[in-house]
Amino acid sequence: MDMERRNRPALELYVPEPEARPGDEVDFSHIQVPPAGSVPRPDIAVSTESIRDLPYTLIRVLDEEGRATGPWDPRLDADTLRRMLRDMMMVRVFDDRMYRAQRQGKTSFYMKATGEEAIAVAGTHALDREDMCFPTYRQQGILVARDYPLVTMMCQIYSNRGDPLKGRQLPIMYSSREHGFFTISGNLATQFPQAVGWAMGSAISGDSRIASGYIGDGSTAEGDFHAACTFAGVYRAPVILNIVNNQWAISTFSGIAGGQLTTFAARALGYGIPGLRVDGNDALAVYAATRWAADRARSDLGPTLIEFFTYRVEGHSTSDDPTAYRPKGAGEKWPLGDPVARLRQHLTGLGEWDQDRDRQLLEQLDAEVRAAQKKAEKLGTLQSDPYAEIPTMFEDVYAELPWHLREQQAQALAEWEAKRK
Amino acid sequence: MDMERRNRPALELYVPEPEARPGDEVDFSHIQVPPAGSVPRPDIAVSTESIRDLPYTLIRVLDEEGRATGPWDPRLDADTLRRMLRDMMMVRVFDDRMYRAQRQGKTSFYMKATGEEAIAVAGTHALDREDMCFPTYRQQGILVARDYPLVTMMCQIYSNRGDPLKGRQLPIMYSSREHGFFTISGNLATQFPQAVGWAMGSAISGDSRIASGYIGDGSTAEGDFHAACTFAGVYRAPVILNIVNNQWAISTFSGIAGGQLTTFAARALGYGIPGLRVDGNDALAVYAATRWAADRARSDLGPTLIEFFTYRVEGHSTSDDPTAYRPKGAGEKWPLGDPVARLRQHLTGLGEWDQDRDRQLLEQLDAEVRAAQKKAEKLGTLQSDPYAEIPTMFEDVYAELPWHLREQQAQALAEWEAKRK
Amino acid sequence: MTVMNMIQALNSAHRVMMERDAKTVVLGEDVGYFGGVFRVTEGLQKQFGKHRSFDAPISENGIMAVAIGMAAYGLKPIAEIQFADYIYPGFDQIVSEAAKMRYRSAGDWGLSMVIRSPYGGGIFGGQTHSQSPEALFAHVAGIKTVIPSNPYDAKGLLIAAIEDPDPVVFFEPKRIYNGPFDGFYERPVTPWAKHPAAEVPDGHYTVPLGKAAVAREGQEVTILAYGTMVHVAIATAEAQGIDAEVIDLRTIVPVDIETIEESVKKTGRCVVVHEATRTAGFGAELSALVQERCFYHLEAPVARVTGWDTPYPHSLEWAYFPGPVRLGLALKKTLED
Amino acid sequence: MTVMNMIQALNSAHRVMMERDAKTVVLGEDVGYFGGVFRVTEGLQKQFGKHRSFDAPISENGIMAVAIGMAAYGLKPIAEIQFADYIYPGFDQIVSEAAKMRYRSAGDWGLSMVIRSPYGGGIFGGQTHSQSPEALFAHVAGIKTVIPSNPYDAKGLLIAAIEDPDPVVFFEPKRIYNGPFDGFYERPVTPWAKHPAAEVPDGHYTVPLGKAAVAREGQEVTILAYGTMVHVAIATAEAQGIDAEVIDLRTIVPVDIETIEESVKKTGRCVVVHEATRTAGFGAELSALVQERCFYHLEAPVARVTGWDTPYPHSLEWAYFPGPVRLGLALKKTLED
Numbered sequence A, B: 001m002d003m004e005r006r007n008r009p010a011l012e013l014y015v016p017e018p019e020a021r022p023g024d025e026v027d028f029s030h031i032q033v034p035p036a037g038s039v040p041r042p043d044i045a046v047s048t049e050s051i052r053d054l055p056y057t058l059i060r061v062l063d064e065e066g067r068a069t070g071p072w073d074p075r076l077d078a079d080t081l082r083r084m085l086r087d088m089m090m091v092r093v094f095d096d097r098m099y100r101a102q103r104q105g106k107t108s109f110y111m112k113a114t115g116e117e118a119i120a121v122a123g124t125h126a127l128d129r130e131d132m133c134f135p136t137y138r139q140q141g142i143l144v145a146r147d148y149p150l151v152t153m154m155c156q157i158y159s160n161r162g163d164p165l166k167g168r169q170l171p172i173m174y175s176s177r178e179h180g181f182f183t184i185s186g187n188l189a190t191q192f193p194q195a196v197g198w199a200m201g202s203a204i205s206g207d208s209r210i211a212s213g214y215i216g217d218g219s220t221a222e223g224d225f226h227a228a229c230t231f232a233g234v235y236r237a238p239v240i241l242n243i244v245n246n247q248w249a250i251s252t253f254s255g256i257a258g259g260q261l262t263t264f265a266a267r268a269l270g271y272g273i274p275g276l277r278v279d280g281n282d283a284l285a286v287y288a289a290t291r292w293a294a295d296r297a298r299s300d301l302g303p304t305l306i307e308f309f310t311y312r313v314e315g316h317s318t319s320d321d322p323t324a325y326r327p328k329g330a331g332e333k334w335p336l337g338d339p340v341a342r343l344r345q346h347l348t349g350l351g352e353w354d355q356d357r358d359r360q361l362l363e364q365l366d367a368e369v370r371a372a373q374k375k376a377e378k379l380g381t382l383q384s385d386p387y388a389e390i391p392t393m394f395e396d397v398y399a400e401l402p403w404h405l406r407e408q409q410a411q412a413l414a415e416w417e418a419k420r421k
Numbered sequence C, D: 001m002t003v004m005n006m007i008q009a010l011n012s013a014h015r016v017m018m019e020r021d022a023k024t025v026v027l028g029e030d031v032g033y034f035g036g037v038f039r040v041t042e043g044l045q046k047q048f049g050k051h052r053s054f055d056a057p058i059s060e061n062g063i064m065a066v067a068i069g070m071a072a073y074g075l076k077p078i079a080e081i082q083f084a085d086y087i088y089p090g091f092d093q094i095v096s097e098a099a100k101m102r103y104r105s106a107g108d109w110g111l112s113m114v115i116r117s118p119y120g121g122g123i124f125g126g127q128t129h130s131q132s133p134e135a136l137f138a139h140v141a142g143i144k145t146v147i148p149s150n151p152y153d154a155k156g157l158l159i160a161a162i163e164d165p166d167p168v169v170f171f172e173p174k175r176i177y178n179g180p181f182d183g184f185y186e187r188p189v190t191p192w193a194k195h196p197a198a199e200v201p202d203g204h205y206t207v208p209l210g211k212a213a214v215a216r217e218g219q220e221v222t223i224l225a226y227g228t229m230v231h232v233a234i235a236t237a238e239a240q241g242i243d244a245e246v247i248d249l250r251t252i253v254p255v256d257i258e259t260i261e262e263s264v265k266k267t268g269r270c271v272v273v274h275e276a277t278r279t280a281g282f283g284a285e286l287s288a289l290v291q292e293r294c295f296y297h298l299e300a301p302v303a304r305v306t307g308w309d310t311p312y313p314h315s316l317e318w319a320y321f322p323g324p325v326r327l328g329l330a331l332k333k334t335l336e337d
């Protein structure tokens, strides 16, 4: 150790901590909420250099009274607004029902999107029906917005004989090419650069469809996030890169992903692409930002990174109990409110909605979900009567069965026979 | 295809291109060079938010006449400056000699750092001797600045019996714990987050040593870059993250890594850490920026990302011919000049250097290198008499030889015997 | 001695080593405040502080890389990968860096570090919470790979791994965290409490790496197994009344060739069993080794009982899992041949 | 017919397919303007445009991911990994995504894509330009792995791989790009020109995946080989005057089990040879398969001749490489046993 060294101070490791832990008061005092309508809306052809401040703001349309205000107001007609409200409510009803089904032992696993419904639903309505989405497990709202059959969703969740995925995937890992809903991977973040590749494919082919990728705040730390942003920027891929910042990754708060240092939208600056930061609980802001990004993509102006600022109101999944690592009731105190309530308030203020219609809708959704559940359960549940076509287990590994899978298929069948005896 | 779709314009893939290709005139007109001394030097405890413009500037100390100017002038004494000049010249002499040795068939491979000598050399002099460097293959200047024996470098290059790495590594993949020079990996970028881990280890241990990691512009696209920046930011690791932007990655220009979209220093913004952009051909600017970052790290203020803006004057390696993908003579026209010439001019301007001393030094360095080469070649070259201790091939895979490696070792020896017959 | 399940035994190994050696640090996704999704690192942050046990960003690549950096610094990191299915983003750092560091630096930087990860199926985790990728690590020179099958071994092996001077990949069969699952999935779950290997010393001890255990003695046939499959092997032998010798490999690289050879030369027959996909699995290596070294003792071909060459399906879990029926059929055939 | 070396044959395969099918696109590090560090993609950008053949950022992970995305879109990407040693950062996308996409989407997204990579040693590339990681891919269900040994096969197999509906990993033994290296490194280099397999049709043809070739007929012993080792095997047999049958596997997954079985049942002896490290290499799978299926025909244990379980050392290249001496000793022993 040289002389100089001895006078150097001892270093210390810094490990970020959230504002509150179990036993503490819920504390959202650090959350800054700029007024709705305060952020300018640039032209889509704007130079990236001139909007370097956007990632540090928060694009909001609905004010505290539920009025739409400012340049980002997408001026949607009442039917579209009602449809969005309906889809968001449907996601919530569906989630509650399936959560309960898991608790009843009917399947192995479930994940809710409570508090985040606006992101998938309003985002999807801002896209064309033929655009391709690369969702995570918390964008069931896309399927709902694109009229995917509830029964089929449930069959997937139950891994029963109606499951289009043949019992292969964990519950909620849906897939539907027809609905522009890319097969969900259990591996986080992998689909984010795939969305970029799909969009590049569209551009290479002179197509007009764009792609929309999703990633969680925690998952932005994966190398895949970096690959997605790098390739999207370099090739001006027609893609929307959505970060759903719900501030938690299982038990880990977003500070461990860098959330205390700057915004996630600011990541865009390093790639020289536009970055928007949006109130994710404001369906109109979600719609407007998505539309802006989609218009850019369609005009060959390249990708947009959007951070949707929201809060994971419930546990990470049915395997998780959030009171082990954060104060109880944090979700209810989230300063950006509830996305369903806010859109409802907006429609009501417009005179396009009221308590009666709301009650009616809720009853109707509940009935729809119950009916679907009954149908789905007739096709089995994981608990009672799961998907069990042994030969299909060997299909789709390759387009055609090679000899070794044919042999194994025969062996598996023989084994199943032996088991019956 | 819905109605709306048909009216959508056809997309097109954008693929970036450099300003000039073989046959074109060299074109550096897009390079903006702000005057030396024009960038303010913030206090090391500055808040990251208040220096978000730094990544878009260019920190320069030496002006066109070689005078040091502005707040980043490190005010070094003449001995230090002369030492830096000597080391940079040594790297160049050494490179030329070893390049030639490869061309003579004495070894398999070599890589020069021509035009980039200031970065490794001045950067190292701004660190403590005990700080740990995680270099790429273009920072041989660190070893020179830390008095690593030239003969040993050459023995490594020749893979001869004097090679401390026992013939295991490709030429120039040096390693010396004693010199704080981390073992170079043939895999790009991997060492960048390792530097962060080392720095975290130092902080965990209450040590005072810091780490310095290096990466090329092209390699910033790897996931490792993202991991390094994320972890460094989150845990405030005492590390300097150096990007050597020499604008080429083998045949690929930096636009393919995102260099047309923004600066590499701007990547820092996404991680909420300070980002500096520095004239890499200005030894004083390199020194000053490194010192600023080192002081931050030592004060537990966390990491700094530094982009050193420079130009790869020669081929990527002995396997490369740059005239296949860029105009001839691009290196000589590089607007930020030659780092050796600029430091020489500075010292001359101070009255601390002159042509005679320069000629003398050059002769002396040349003699040193020739003498070292003679010594090294006595210990063999890859061509004539490479390292060939078969039993050592099995050592250091693990700390101790497990049974299967012992068996294989015996087999290899028997085989060698059989070959002799 | 305390009765522990595997989670408790692994937790105890951490505590013992963190108390003995301030250089031991723990990192991984959700391992800090919360103590890990399987609770293996529970209470460590509280006891040893945030700088000794902390949550990491969701970057298996970064976790591996900074663990390597810490080990290069001189610490002894224990890095958790939340599920073995998620180790691949960190594969490059393990294969290209951790495995080769001592070699390429000619001994300057040996890396003493442990990569822990819950692994294997049997919990209805679907294709991304069930994988057994041990063969991928076995093929890479420079790392050791360990797979315990019970609480006693789990603690002793983990301590040995932490003390080992080389990088160790430590796979924990998650299906047996809470009880010795033997593949008879219709039967009620048994806890570890009733198993002799659940008696675990509270303090420091090691189970050496590279040494197999004879989990059951027998004369008719040798079953080579590790992890969950050890219990399946024993239960199958018992259910079928076969006098099988079950070898619990415990470490697959370096594998305990002496114990294997001795047993197979005695029995003349060998069945290899693992949960991973069959093709180029570690069973192939075992089969090759056995026939290379015991060729003239073998009375039947070495049989492999494995998972199928497909992803691990969710609802068809038990049709995929190499349970007592599959193993039983193979044993019968091997004994008849 | 034109005389081509392997680089030219591979280049020709690209051209033929890019001309026939506008969906075929090429990406990778340095593959665009420059045409690849080994020149395999030379001239493609000029002929087919920047959007059909382009340089990628140095991110093997990103290259794999966007290739997957393109294939999901409906294109047929051919992605180059500059050296197989650098494929690991993209390993997760290959293993967790490409390999499982058709399965997990129940056929909605099959990925027709090729991952090409120069591989193997023999060029003094040191430990990071010499690796043979085929076993790591063979273990992963859902991908096919192909390794050609000569220009004719290289072109025919690459075209078949491009037309295949599944992801194919295509390893090109770089030591034989310019000539059929047989392991006698002291002898002068021979170009492909003199080899019959250098006669390559200019147009479209395929060599089917999953079909081995009998590279040399023989009666005494079967040598299973692929890539460079095919030439080593033939030369060794000839040098030693051994009547060996040399099987060039060409595809290792799915492997051509019929051809293997037929040959081994005929000869009764088998030696497996590859350049990759030994433990859990693909040789183990071959050894296991052969003894499982030909047990009663075997007169000697199946022997493995491989690279050592160490990184590939720079100056000790020929002590590492499994050349004629190592193979010769193994053949002798197998014939004596």
Ligand SMILES: Cc1ncc(C[n+]2csc(CCOP(=O)(O)OP(=O)(O)O)c2C)c(N)n1
Binding pocket: A136, A138, A186, A187, A188, A215, A216, A217, A218, A219, A220, A244, A246, A247, A248, A249, A250, A312, A316, C029, C058, C082, C086, C089
């Ligand atoms: C590659 C990988 N690593 C780890 C996991 C385990 N895991 C599943 S969800 C999750 C947290 C994800 O958090 P975030 O990205 O914020 O998404 P959110 O759940 O909040 O929507 C983790 C660590 C995984 N599925 N894949």
Ligand SMILES: Cc1ncc(C[n+]2csc(CCOP(=O)(O)OP(=O)(O)O)c2C)c(N)n1
Binding pocket: B136, B138, B186, B187, B188, B215, B216, B217, B218, B219, B220, B244, B246, B247, B248, B249, B250, B312, B316, D029, D058, D082, D086, D089
């Ligand atoms: C992981 C990995 N991918 C690819 C390569 C091949 N390769 C070696 S150097 C190089 C270019 C690196 O460019 P840059 O990072 O700009 O560094 P520079 O050579 O300019 O210093 C490439 C692609 C590699 N060594 N490692």
Ligand SMILES: [Mg+2]
Binding pocket: A216, A217, A218, A244, A245, A246, A247, A248, A249, A312
């Ligand atoms: Mg989250």
Ligand SMILES: [Mg+2]
Binding pocket: B216, B217, B218, B244, B245, B246, B247, B248, B249, B312
């Ligand atoms: Mg470069």
